[in-house]
Amino acid sequence: MKVIVAIKQVPDTAEVKINPATNTLIRDGVPSIINPFDRYALEEAVRIKERLGGSVTVLSMGPEQVQEALREAISLGADEAILLSDRAFAGSDTLATSYALAKAIAKIGDFDLLLFGKQAIDGDTGQVGPEVAEVLGLPHITLVRKIVELGDGRARVERLVESGWELLETPLPALFTVVKEINEPRVPSVKGMLRAKKVMITVWKAQDLGVEPGRIGLAGSPTRVAKIYTPVFDREAEILTGTPAEQAQALLKKLAENRVI
């Protein structure tokens, strides 16, 4: 079973702020991590390899520093890593990103399964997985919480939905996005860490993928971020004073006036 896992390097979100002077994100000095949801996808791929044989390829897109994330993925059990890195990709929205990833996956060519995290914690869109599947013309299933059966060109999975779960079956190759209920990711092994230091990471540029120039980067992105801002909360709360009992009485009166109790 040949599995390709797409990962994203993300800033540790809680620490991202806006520079009020330039109205841009301050990323300097913010630590970068592998998107936590992608760790579950990687772990699942490694478990599939351990169970059924085959290989795990990790794929990412971004600046050169993303090599760190890919080396970490190697230390966690991936066999090889490919980075799409080119200024021409800069400014890609989910559609342009998906197109580039799909072209890279098509170039790798030989695979049975594509695994993605359910979403990245910086953008929180969850769109790249289904969009890659569509560009490749493959079936996809989002929010997979368990792979029940895998083999003979088919997979049977459980998909987590709001009010329960679904049992679905799909032909392979297919693309799944996974939720954290699917497994408990391991920590890197010593052998893995040694391998991660030595491994050669393949870097592909836009021209290596044979992309149409109008479909990547800003030109290939139908959406634009028109404005970013720190949310402003400026409601004037009506302060109810007195002893706790007086405060409670005053509040009850207000809630009764609003007909909510």
Next chain:
Amino acid sequence: MVEGIEEKAQGVWVFAEQRQGQFPSVVFELLGAGRRLAESKGEALGAFLLGGRDIVNQAQALIAGGADRVVVVEDEALANFTDDPYVDTLEHLVKKYHPDILLFGATSTGRSLAPRLAARLKTGLTADCTGLEIDPEKGILLQIRPAFGGNIMATVVCQERRPQMATVRPRVMKRLPPDPNRTGEVIPETAPSSLRRRVAFLDFVAEIRETANLEEADVIVSGGRGMGDPKNFRLLEELARALGGAVGASRAAVDAGWVPYSYQVGQTGKTVSPKVYFACGISGAVQHLVGMKSSDIIVAINKDPEAPIFKVATYGLVGDVLEIVPALTAEIKRWRGES
């Protein structure tokens, strides 16, 4: 770019997802938001309703909720949601009706289907929006959403391609009061002839989760680190019980291990919009505020008068939460006894 769509694009449309003939509440929230957008553009509001046999019977509920017209496609392949036949059918409908704006719920269905359709149409899609406005100058859709864990808000636009597509976070937009006398047009359509069905739907198992309770509650009493000790959550349970509400928590209280994750309200937990939200000993981190700020009335109880929670509160009670909460419970019981 889909040739010709841009020039003809008109009208606001929502995708009316259903499971076993039932609409989740987000469908009516989409109609409420869609109605507002359609009126500010001076255009009609439509709904796409896909399902199995007799799904047309549900169309009137969408009209009562604000739709001017409902395009219905009945096909056995559409009885249970899977991406292939739904994307094929919606692609067909978009190419026929040319929506300028097309909205989906940010649900497990919407967040799987909408990206696949957007990629098919090579148009833009904005995920999990919490605000939608029409730009008064350009007439385009301003799609407002939190990013980076709610620390940052972004306004996203899709200037040149159509439809402008967005998924919309449940329990943020306001639904309209249903009007059973409202009239509208129901337009039957047929699915494209060769619907693909690569993914087979085998079964659905309903699981009642305790979180459903939190999301549906009219009153929520949430506690944060200011509660001091997990034992003190009992005080919140008593207040919630007196009001017929549910108990929630901030991420800080969940991270401290005081209550399970299923209690968490905020960007990485539940988004809630009750009639009354009590924030007890919650300072008001942005990631919490984005999950509860659309509540009708917010009551903040905190010892620090400078706590950011007072910036979203309707009523503020400054003081010791461990004294005020029991006083409230006692007062409610007394009030209930008298009235």
